[in-house]
Amino acid sequence: MPASPSTPDFAHRLGAILLALAALVASRLLRDPFRAPLIVPLWKHLTRAARRLDCAFARLAASLPSRQRAAKPHSGPHSKPALPTRRGWLVAAIGPEAAACASQLAAVLAEPEAAGALARSLAARRTLAPIRRMLGLVAPRPRRPRPRVRPQPPPAPEVVRPTPPPWLRDPPPSRATRPWWLPPPRHRSAWTGPPERPPLTPSDTPRSARR
DSSP: OOOOTTSOHHHHHHHHHHHHHHHHHHHHGGGOTTTGGGHHHHHHHHHHHHHHHHHHHHHHHTTOOOOOOOOOOOOSSOOOOSSOOSTTHHHHHHOHHHHHHHHHHHHHHTSHHHHHHHHHOHHHHHHHHHHHHHHTOOOOOOOOOOOOOOOOOOOOOOOOOOOOOGGGSOOOOOOOOOOTTSOOGGGSTTOOSSOOOOOOOTTTSOHHHHO
16 A cells, blocks of 8 residues: 555554454455455455545645545435444454454554544544444543633622602501400509409399209
8 A cells, every 4th residue: 555655654554554454354254154255345444444544644744624525315224234333343253363453553543643643633533433343442532621610700789779768668567456455555554454243143143053
């Protein structure tokens, strides 16, 4: 695969790892009759991904905008994917050789230069996403910026309301009503208490009580 002179060094190593993985797929899956039909689509996918990564990182190094992919119209139902989608299926199918390629790929992507370029290139992240999945690698989550603490507004000044005039003020509370037997305050000095009832005489006793 001819590499662009402006492509960074880590992009060359990524392309070499993907091409080595494609050659490993062609040699190892040929022995498995159940996975042999996956050789051609998987080999094409890996070699095409190597070319796309080289192009994406070359455009990023040259400060060129990434190419926008045209949306393909969907006509009819979705077709079944040509490759398995289970995480880590390629490592389980090939064995230690695929695990070695996965560890080399993870080591290159963990370098600061590669991680920074990958964070700025959406096309490179989309190209590497299915390869990471089939190798069982987990993409690092981007750090979310911490929410800024908004300064609290100053308290509102206290509003001093003017004193209303007397005719607008609330009426005074009503006085408690006095019992009927309590004389007014002006007559209480000569009042000795409620009137006493006279004792009952035998003539006042009802007949039922006499019996």
